[in-house]
Amino acid sequence: MQLMAASCALLGAGAARSQETHMAPPDSGLLEDWSVDSALAYYHEDGRIQAIEPVVDVAKIFADGEALNFNVTFDALSGASPNGALTSRAAQTFSSPSGKLQHRYTTAPGQLPADSNYHDDRIAVGGTWSVPFTRVDQVSVGGKVSAEDDFLSATVNASIAHDFNEKNTTLSFGIDDEFDSIHPIGGAPVAASDYESAEKQTGSKTKDGVGVLLGVTQVMTRTWLSEFNISIDRFHGYLNDPYKFTSIINSAGGTTGYEYESRPDQRTRKSAYSENRVAWSSQISTALSLRYMSDDWGVRSDTAQLHLRWTLSNRDRYIEPTIRWYRQTAADFYTPFILSTEKPAGGYESADSRLGAFHALTYGVKYAQKLPGLGGRPESEINIRAEYYQQTFDERAPVPPGLQGLDLYPGLKAVLVQIGWRF
Amino acid sequence: MSGRFRLLFAMLAVALIAGCGSLGVKPWQRDVLAREEMQLDSEPLDAAIDDHLYFSKEASSGGRSFAGGGCGCN
Amino acid sequence: MRMRCILTGIFLSVSVHAASTLDLASFHGRVVYLDFWASWCGPCKQSFPWMETMKSTYQAQGLEIVAVNVDADRADADKFLKRFHPTFGVRFDPKGELAELYKVQAMPSSVLIDRHGAARFMHAGFRPVDGPIYEAQLRELLAEK
Numbered sequence: 001m002q003l004m005a006a007s008c009a010l011l012g013a014g015a016a017r018s019q020e021t022h023m024a025p026p027d028s029g030l031l032e033d034w035s036v037d038s039a040l041a042y043y044h045e046d047g048r049i050q051a052i053e054p055v056v057d058v059a060k061i062f063a064d065g066e067a068l069n070f071n072v073t074f075d076a077l078s079g080a081s082p083n084g085a086l087t088s089r090a091a092q093t094f095s096s097p098s099g100k101l102q103h104r105y106t107t108a109p110g111q112l113p114a115d116s117n118y119h120d121d122r123i124a125v126g127g128t129w130s131v132p133f134t135r136v137d138q139v140s141v142g143g144k145v146s147a148e149d150d151f152l153s154a155t156v157n158a159s160i161a162h163d164f165n166e167k168n169t170t171l172s173f174g175i176d177d178e179f180d181s182i183h184p185i186g187g188a189p190v191a192a193s194d195y196e197s198a199e200k201q202t203g204s205k206t207k208d209g210v211g212v213l214l215g216v217t218q219v220m221t222r223t224w225l226s227e228f229n230i231s232i233d234r235f236h237g238y239l240n241d242p243y244k245f246t247s248i249i250n251s252a253g254g255t256t257g258y259e260y261e262s263r264p265d266q267r268t269r270k271s272a273y274s275e276n277r278v279a280w281s282s283q284i285s286t287a288l289s290l291r292y293m294s295d296d297w298g299v300r301s302d303t304a305q306l307h308l309r310w311t312l313s314n315r316d317r318y319i320e321p322t323i324r325w326y327r328q329t330a331a332d333f334y335t336p337f338i339l340s341t342e343k344p345a346g347g348y349e350s351a352d353s354r355l356g357a358f359h360a361l362t363y364g365v366k367y368a369q370k371l372p373g374l375g376g377r378p379e380s381e382i383n384i385r386a387e388y389y390q391q392t393f394d395e396r397a398p399v400p401p402g403l404q405g406l407d408l409y410p411g412l413k414a415v416l417v418q419i420g421w422r423f
Numbered sequence: 424m425s426g427r428f429r430l431l432f433a434m435l436a437v438a439l440i441a442g443c444g445s446l447g448v449k450p451w452q453r454d455v456l457a458r459e460e461m462q463l464d465s466e467p468l469d470a471a472i473d474d475h476l477y478f479s480k481e482a483s484s485g486g487r488s489f490a491g492g493g494c495g496c497n
Numbered sequence: 498m499r500m501r502c503i504l505t506g507i508f509l510s511v512s513v514h515a516a517s518t519l520d521l522a523s524f525h526g527r528v529v530y531l532d533f534w535a536s537w538c539g540p541c542k543q544s545f546p547w548m549e550t551m552k553s554t555y556q557a558q559g560l561e562i563v564a565v566n567v568d569a570d571r572a573d574a575d576k577f578l579k580r581f582h583p584t585f586g587v588r589f590d591p592k593g594e595l596a597e598l599y600k601v602q603a604m605p606s607s608v609l610i611d612r613h614g615a616a617r618f619m620h621a622g623f624r625p626v627d628g629p630i631y632e633a634q635l636r637e638l639l640a641e642k
């Protein structure tokens with residue numbers, strides 16, 4: 001199971017582009033009210049997961065300003081996915097629930113345990129409909145359904161935006177509800193149960209999440225646009241990763257066993273987001289976004305991303321480097337290993353690196369070129385971008401006795417390459 | 424509510440009050456704001472792919488929205 | 498959405514800086530469709546063909562179309578005009594003085610002025626579905642003496 005939730009719902013709210021906010025990106029002809037945006041992304045982690053993801057998004061603007069948007073995403077993942085166990089001086093053998101058959105895999109000494117047979121395909125379909133029901137109000141409703149081998153998700157969202165102050169100020173409010181059903185391959189393990197005894201439960205597990213977002217967008221000057229949002233979401237239900245477990249380590253640093261993880265059945269997250277776009281000249285513009293997030297699992301994060309767009313001659317192409325800095329603290333119950341002498345009696349625990357303390361840096365660049373329309377058709381755009389993402393674990397992460405010198409927290413290095421076509 | 428969020432709420436309130444003031448431009452002065460690079464949703468697929476990627480590797484996700492700005496037409 | 502606005506200036510004469518003069522007196526006896534447009538305004542790409550159709554249909558009955566451009570950069574306006582090559586009159590208001598005078602609320606905006614020079618209807622925005630509504634108002638004004 002690759003994801004816990006595809007909470008892009010709030011991202012999608014209001015994404016149907018009506019005439020109100022933004023005409024189809026390339027310079028559309030008068031009657032060409034259809035626009036298509038497509039991309040093919042390839043993602044590769046050093047020594048681990050790789051993914052191919054084609055996406056197609058089709059939008060139509062109607063004569064009265066209503067807009068409809070429909071998108072399909074397909075995702076094929078394969079490679080080695082860390083299972084939560086700690087690197088050891090001895091070889092480790094695990095049985096993976098991958099596919100329908102039990103599959104055993106061995107991790108060499110000094111290597112991060114990862115299930116190399118990991119494989120997952122996902123398809124997601126979504127849509128949004130926007131209506132400008134007054135000159136200054138727009139309502140959008142949307143939905144998304146996503147399916148994987150072991151995971152089904154359905155989200156509905158709605159948002160309203162109101163312009164005032166001669167459309168210099170826009171207030172928006174969005175709400176979304178997500179329902180997920182997880183049917184782990186091999187059954188869901190009993191939380192915190194012993195890995196070897198493999199106590200599995202039959203049936204599927206579910207979780208539900210609701211999110212709200214309140215935002216204000218303000219035109220500051222002729223060349224500066226500012227946005228500020230606050231959002232809160234709450235998930236309830238089965239929030240564990242059924243395939244992850246935690247190593248139990250003895251006083252010599254040897255692994256004596258594993259325990260499936262156990263997370264709370266509720267998680268509330270609050271975030272504040274701001275974005276500022278400034279046009280410095282007819283060629284140079286920047287977009288700077290900042291986000292602060294905090295949840296009741298003890299995770300706090302800061303994100304800062306800067307895009308700098310350099311539009312070249314005649315405005316028919318641009319180059320856009322970007323840099324993103326991210327840092328998060330560990331969840332209260334994040335524990336990369338459990339000392340056998342200190343095994344917690346009950347309580348929550350997870351060794352999932354996504355809940356650990358780390359910082360990450362992304363460097364990227366994008367190039368886009370407009371192509372003239374052929375035979376009366378409007379122009380289109382082709383683009384390519386590449387990004388390098390590196391996650392570095394907090395050096396203060398604990399090292400159990402006997403395991404000094406091992407790279408217990410290797411972090412992550414990944415590359416994304418994407419080509420796109422909009423017409 | 425924690426201190427940081429109280430501060431952020433105050434910022435939102437200030438932003439709202441500021442919005443009722445004289446910040447902004449006339450409807451016929453939105454040429455720069457109409458440019459593609461000034462739209463909050465200028466690259467929706469990139470944003471979706473990035474969000475999906477960061478969601479699967481980090482503990483945070485979302486927070487954005489796209490209303491407002493632009494040419495302000497109609 | 499429409500905003501009905503009755504301005505009482507009868508012979509409105511406005512000077513547009515460094516360009517032409519918008520002297521409504523010269524249009525006395527004709528119905529004027531005064532349109533504010535810009536090269537960066539998406540809906541203007543739909544209003545221009547519609548205005549062209551209105552001109553060819555109703556010019557003989559006394560319709561005059563005056564399209565006022567508010568681009569700060571004349572080159573942008575010229576590019577747009579080259580693409581749509583309108584046959585109706587175009588004026589340039591780069592500093593937005595005329596737009597300010599008419600209190601333009603959105604782009605595009607149009608003012609429908611009757612044969613006596615009184616502004617009778619004002620519209621903010623243009624969507625294809627608005628065309629027939631504006632046309633009906635033009636016919637109403639053209640029918641007056």
